[in-house]
Structure formats: C-alpha cells, structure tokens
Amino acid sequence: MNNYFSTNIGRLRIIGFFEGISLLILIFIAMPLKYFYGNPALVKIVGQLHGILFLLFVFNTLSVGVEQKWRFKETTWKVLLACVVPFGTFYIDNKILSKIPMEEK
Numbered sequence: 001m002n003n004y005f006s007t008n009i010g011r012l013r014i015i016g017f018f019e020g021i022s023l024l025i026l027i028f029i030a031m032p033l034k035y036f037y038g039n040p041a042l043v044k045i046v047g048q049l050h051g052i053l054f055l056l057f058v059f060n061t062l063s064v065g066v067e068q069k070w071r072f073k074e075t076t077w078k079v080l081l082a083c084v085v086p087f088g089t090f091y092i093d094n095k096i097l098s099k100i101p102m103e104e105k
Contacts, residue, residue: 003102004102007102008060008063008064008067009064009067009068009097009100009102010102011060012057012060012061012063012064012097013093013097013098015053015056015057015060016057016082016083016089016090016092016093016097017089017090017093018053019050019053019054019056019057019083019089020083020086020087020088020089020090022046022049022050022053023050023083023086023089024086024087025046025050026043026046026047026050027086029042029046030042030043030045030046030047031043054083057083057089058080058083061076061079061080061083062076064079065079068100075096078092078096079092079096079097
C-alpha cells in the first residue's frame with residue numbers, strides 16, 4: 001500500500017480513482033440536483049474538486065508516460081482519454097495501470 005504514495009504510477013492510480021469518483025458524483029448527483037431541484041451548491045464544490053483532480057490526472061499521466069517511456073499513439077492518449085469518460089479511469093486502471101509494476105526508486 002505504501003508504494004501507491006511513493007511511486008508515480010501509484011499516485012496516478014490514486015488520482016485516477018478519485019477523479020473517476022468525482023466525475024460520477026458530478027454527473028449523476030450534482031448535475032441532477034442543479035437542474036431538477038435548482039440547487040447548484042454541490043456543482044460548485046464537486047466541480048472545482050473534479051477540475052483540480054482532472055488537471056492532476058493529466059499532469060501525472062504525462063509524467064508517468066515519460067517515466068515509463070510510453071509511446072503517445074499507443075498508450076498515453078488512451079490514459080488521457082479515460083479521464084473524460086465516465087468509468088474511464090476505472091477501466092484504464094484495470095487494463096493498463098495495474099499491469100505496471102510499482103517499484104520504489
């Protein structure tokens with residue numbers, strides 16, 4: 001469990017998990033509350049949090065891509081695309097990120 005915090009790939013997986021959760025909360029809870037019940041408070045909070053997590057995911061993806069020597073056309077674009085698709089970060093974690101060994105430097 002400690003490798004999740006001490007390696008770039010581990011941090012990317014954690015950020016991806018929380019980014020995915022924030023997107024799901026934003027789309028399936030906050031947005032309906034705003035448009036059906038006229039309560040935009042949760043959108044403001046979750047929207048900002050999701051934006052921060054989104055940017056962290058993008059920057060960490062690029063960092064891991066350089067570290068792992070990913071080819072952009074083969075891997076990096078798939079991981080980047082995952083953060084804009086609901087459930088995408090969970091899928092990409094299962095198919096790509098979980099297969100990369102998390103070794104401390």
